[in-house]
Amino acid sequence: MRKFGIGILVVCLYSFPYVYFSMYQDFAQHLMLGYLIMIIVTSLLAFFSIFFCNIIPILIGNIVSAILSYTFIAGMDGVENWDTFFKPLTPNELFLFVSFFNLLPQLIAIALAHRHLKKNNRHN
Numbered sequence: 001m002r003k004f005g006i007g008i009l010v011v012c013l014y015s016f017p018y019v020y021f022s023m024y025q026d027f028a029q030h031l032m033l034g035y036l037i038m039i040i041v042t043s044l045l046a047f048f049s050i051f052f053c054n055i056i057p058i059l060i061g062n063i064v065s066a067i068l069s070y071t072f073i074a075g076m077d078g079v080e081n082w083d084t085f086f087k088p089l090t091p092n093e094l095f096l097f098v099s100f101f102n103l104l105p106q107l108i109a110i111a112l113a114h115r116h117l118k119k120n121n122r123h124n
Contacts, residue, residue: 007057008050017068018042019098024076027085029038035098039105046106050113058106066099 018038025034042062049057073091076082086094 004052007049007053010045010053010057012063013045013067014042014057015064017072018065019095019102020069020072022098023073023086023091023094026059027082038098040104042102043105043109047109047113050110051117055110058110062103062106070095089104 018041022038025031025114040122041067046058049055049061055090070092073095082091085091089097
């Protein structure tokens with residue numbers, strides 16, 4: 001039951017539109033900090049999901065986050081300069097690009113969690 005509760009918590013924390021938040025911070029504040037926050041938070045969530053639970057919350061959370069991000073990005077269509085701000089990419093292309101490359105730090109975090117779990121299992 002504990003693992004199920006942790007899995008639900010991870011999915012809930014993942015269910016934030018991280019890519020949209022990052023792109024909006026870039027657009028509105030001209031800050032790349034949103035991308036850094038996204039990478040750190042999603043990597044930590046991936047690590048703790050593997051460490052305390054399994055990979056299912058990561059998959060569900062990434063899908064929910066992507067759907068929410070895409071929905072919010074689509075809602076920004078009428079905002080002035082939104083379509084041209086991310087040149088040479090469109091907002092949808094940047095969404096796909098950022099979403100894909102955000103998976104890389106998560107995969108590294110997953111590998112580190114597996115390595116840490118194997119190391120602890122050898123010592124027990």
